[in-house]
Amino acid sequence: MIVAKGLTKQIGSKRILKGIDLEIEAGDFVTCFGPNGAGKSTTLKILALLSKASSGQLFIDGMDVSKHGDELRKKVGVISHNTFLYDNLTAQENLVFYGKMYEVPHLEKRVEELLEDVGLTYAAADTVRTFSRGMQQRLAIARSLVHDPPILLMDEPYTGLDEMAKGILNSVLKQLSLSKHTVFLITHDFDQGLEQSDQTVILVGGRIVHRCDPKGIGREEFRQLYLKCVEGA
Secondary structure, eight states, X not given: OEEEEEEEEEETTEEEEEEEXXXXXXXXXXXXXXXXXXXXXXXXXXXXXXXXXXEEXXXXXXXXXXXXXXXXXTTEEEEOSSOOOOTTSXXXXXXXXXXXXXXXXXXXXXXXXXXXXXXXXXXXXXXXXXXXXXXXXXXXXXXXXXXXXSEEEEESTTTTOOHHHHHHHHHHHHXXXXXXXXXXXXXXXXXXXXXXXXXXXXXXXXXXXXXXXXXXXXXXXXXXXXXXHHHHO
C-alpha cells in the first residue's frame, strides 16, 4: 500500500531525513518509535502528502505520488497535534465541510455515525471553540475518518486525550485493524504502540535503524532494544 524509496528531506543546510526506505502492506498496522528530532513527524507529513521529499520516491496503492497526488490524498486520513478543525463551526458543520470536500456519499448519515462513534452526539450543534482539548481530539478522529480512507496516519494521537477519548481511539483502531485498513502510528508509548502492531520501526537521526515484528516481544525487551538503537546511532 505504501512504498518509500530513499526519501530525504533537507531544509536549508539541515538534512532531516537521510534515505528512508519503507514498505507497508495493505492492512498492516505499523508503529514508528524514535527520540525527539528523529524525523518521525517529517516522515508522516511526506506520507500524508502534506510535504514533499527533497529526493526519493513514494508510491501509494501502486501510484507515484508525484503524478497522482490529488487523487491519492483521498486515500489518506491524518490525526496529528493539529486538529484541522474550524473553531467557529459546530462539530457537525466541521464534519459536513470535510465530507463535502471528499465528496462523501450519504453524508448526513455518515456524520451521525461518526459523532456517535466518538461520543459527541450530544455536542453536535456546539461550536468547536467551546470544546475541551479531549473533545477536540475526539472530533479530529471523526474528521480523519469521514471519507473512510484506506490509510490512516497518526502522529502522537494520544497526546491530550482524556481516558474516555483514549478508549474511543483504541476502539477505532481495533475496528480499523479488523477491517484491514492500513495504519501508520507515531508514538512514544510502548504499550499503545506494541499492542496492535504488525511491524515496528525505530527512526533515529533521519534513518530507520531497526524494524521488526513485535509479536512475542515483551515491553521491557523492546524498551531495551529501543535504547540500544538510540544510543548506538
